[in-house]
Amino acid sequence: MIGRLRGVILEKQPPLVLLETNGVGYEVHMPMTCFYELPELGQEAIVFTQFIVREDAQLLYGFNDKQERALFRELIKVNGVGPKLALAILSGMSAQQFVSAVEREEVATLIKLPGVGKKTAERLIVEMKDRFKGMNGDLFNNSTDITLPAVSSQAKQEADAEAEAVSALVALGYKPQEASRLVSKNAKPGADCETLIRDALRAAL
Incomplete structure (x- = not known):
């Protein structure tokens, strides 16, 4: 099982990141709460992963620390909650907020x-x-609020950023019309894709 990856970020297309490790590019699905904290393109990142095998696909889900991954593993054990829904849950709120x-x-x-x-x-x-009773009581007590990296001076044009943000929300389970409404309603001039997604998810709650 692939449990941890250390490599260079080649692409960031929320909620997917392409991480190159020893010449191999791994596509990793990440909750937006983790995605926000990734370094810039071309920089090295360490991601703790969960490998999921389905009949039609083999997928990697990634997290910034073991606690977030532990919560994801517990979530997918709940009846009716699969990896996609667990990813959406942890994108909409931090591990601490969910707990x-x-x-x-x-x-x-x-x-x-x-x-x-x-x-x-x-x-x-x-x-x-x-499940929480069987886990370490202070497992998520040190979680902090999301801190976004500074917006890059090479941020995409607003229209492209909004389209990418809508696409990411749809991938997380929102209906296209709802995703578009959330992004448009909360869009700010000069905001990059990750900021648009963060603001839209916060507004949804």
Whole structure:
């Protein structure tokens, strides 16, 4: 199993990053909360991974630390929650925010995430609260709010950035019209793709 990759970032197309390790390019799907913290193109990154094998595909999911990966692994054990939904959940809120929502039984907060209905939210609360009891209590206590890297001076034109942001939200489970509305409503002049996605996801909650 591939559990960790260290390599140079060749491409960043949210929520996918292409990481070159020893001449091999690995496509890694990452939650946006992790994607925001990646270094710039051409720089080295270390990603903790989870390898998922399906009948029609073999996929790598990546995280900035082992705690985030541990939460992802617990999420996909929940009935009705697959890797795609788990990725969407961890893109919409940080690991600490999710843990807090579950512990406080905030169904209303969880159903704002794409693909999470009331039944799924209730199931997440019931099953994940039990799972948290078996995990280290302070596992996510050191989590911090998302800090975005400074916007590059070579940021793409606003129209391209908005189109890429909409595409990323659709990949995370939002309907095209909803994704477009969220991006347009929260777009700021000069914002890059990652900023647009962050603001749209925050607004959705």
